[in-house]
Ligand SMILES: Nc1nc2c(ncn2[C@@H]2O[C@H](COP(=O)(O)OP(=O)(O)OP(=O)(O)O)[C@@H](O)[C@H]2O)c(=O)[nH]1
């Protein structure tokens with residue numbers, strides 16, 4: 001089974017090298033056959049150039065250089081297409097590059113996939129999951145961002161804005177990725193909704209989300225309104 005881990009990056013120079021070496025050692029330790037696909041939006045801090053160098057020493061590393069910052073959703077889509085078409089991966093994971101998502105949890109996702117799930121979500125909101133070091137306003141926004149998709153769209157999973165995920169190839173192949181209109185967090189809600197509607201089996205594995213130590217957040221306040229807009233667009237389309 002071939003895995004591809006997509007790491008979208010925008011100004012992650014302080015994290016990327018450590019992240020690639022953590023991932024590489026998790027793969028070695030657990031005998032996982034995996035690629036790392038960095039999707040960089042021409043980061044002004046030179047993340048992309050650094051990965052070009054790291055790639056020379058580590059053959060599992062691939063990079064997609066995008067021309068400009070276009071948001072997380074667009075970055076995921078290009079990483080997914082590359083993983084399916086160029087790498088012929090069987091499993092496609094997405095995760096953040098800032099260590100909010102612990103690379104050591106990757107084997108848990110694969111275990112769930114082997115139990116028969118088509119999509120596995122790294123969930124903060126099931127038993128054993130949680131957030132660490134988050135200010136109260138982030139907790140409230142995140143809880144709302146997960147409760148509302150359940151209420152408005154009938155999503156059954158408990159963490160629908162998590163970016164720590166593992167998709168079976170057939171799930172992504174069944175979706176017209178270019179038809180997904182939303183970007184950012186709402187991309188995650190929209191793709192979950194499409195996958196649930198197609199009747200795929202969605203599972204969850206607990207994660208503890210840690211706040212980033214290095215670098216800055218890229219998620220803007222506009223994101224909240226975008227997510228609300230997406231929820232109502234999807235709700236009233238059907
Ligand atoms: N390629 C690309 N990557 C992005 C973009 N926006 C964010 N990212 C990356 O996506 C991941 C998640 O973004 P973060 O800024 O950490 O968002 P967050 O985790 O909600 O915010 P923090 O808690 O502050 O870290 C990180 O690896 C970012 O570098 C983008 O527009 N393009």
Ligand SMILES: [Mg+2]
Pocket residue numbers: 096098100212
């Ligand atoms: Mg983050």
